[in-house]
Amino acid sequence: MKQVCIVSQHFPPEKSGNASRIYDTAVHLARLGIDVTVLAPHPTFPTGSFSRTWKRSNVQEVDGIRVVQLWTWQPGSGNPGFASRMAYYLLFPLHAALWLLVNRSRFDAIVTSAPPLFTGIPGYILKRTSRVKWILDIRDLWIDASISLGFLREGSVYERMSRRFEQMCLARADLVGVTTEELGRRISSRYRVTAPMELMPNGVNTDFFRPNNGGKKRRIIYAGNVGHAQDLDKVALAVKSMNGTYNLKFLIVGDGDTRENLERLVKA
Incomplete structure (x- = not known):
């Protein structure tokens, strides 16, 4: 049986598009007979909605998926400052990288889902230290969005470092997944992508969601x-x-x- 590890910053019971997307993907893979492990932080997002925990890790079974929740800094407010937000984004992938270095022999492939950009850290480290296949799943242009929203200054040291790290990830990954064709084109125009790029659009369960004529409004x-x-x-x-x-x-x-x-x- 193939064993796959998915690294995601978000997972249910968190309420976000990425949390539900990763859950659906993991469940689908498990139903195909793949042994799936998801690495995610303790429930945190939206920030301030969950109780803060200092527990190093928690392991549970969710609908046939092994979910390993790892400690990271959990911002206490609904709109955290830069330092608190970055601690949340950075400490989790570093913790995930350590966990994977110890447990790397059990997996055939690792999937890291971005944004945030830093979830690529464990994937990059594993590619340097093992033969595990790495699928880099990119769902948004996180750096560009941060600049347009004023969180990151264009041309700053932080932007250059982020671009450099993203290039390193794209150069090491075995497969790059993108949500839309336009996203793939924009990534290819800015970075040197050596791995195959696969279109992986968002899906919908048509057994659950069906067209409805609705009312007049x-x-x-x-x-x-x-x-x-x-x-x-x-x-x-x-x-x-x-x-x-x-x-x-x-x-x-x-x-x-x-x-x-x-x-x-x-x-x-």
Whole structure:
């Protein structure tokens, strides 16, 4: 039986697009007869929603998946500062790398899902120290998004270091997965990608989600992270301004750093 390890910053019971995506992927692989282990932090996101724990690790079985929760710094507020956020993003992959160095012999392949960028750390280290195959799953242009949102200054030392690390990951991975063709083109235009690139779009369970004629009122549904990058406040204001004319109802399903501010805006 093939054994695969998936490294993800998010996993249920966290509520985020990446958490549900990784869960669905892991369950699907397990149903195909693959022995799946998921490495993830103790539940943290949205930050401030879960109790902080200092437990080094916790192992549990979830729907046929072995889930290993590893300690990382857990920000205590809903919108943490830069240092707290970076500690959360950096300590988990370092802990995951140590865990994998001890347990690397049991796996045939490792999948690291980004963003955040730093989940590539354990994949890169394992490729340097073992023959494990590495699939680099890229779901977003995290560095570009950080610059456009003002979290990272273009041309700064942090940006150059991040770009350099991303190039190192792309040069070492055995396979690069991308969500859209455009994402793949943008990665290929900026970086030297030696590994094959595979389109791995988001999917949907059509046995569970089916078309519905609905009522007379038009409904627009957004499901996913409610954070800075989504800029949902502008969408909400636009829908509110058109509501009387177009009879629209906009539903937001999800959680994140900016949910409280968005709720206040909608109620105003």
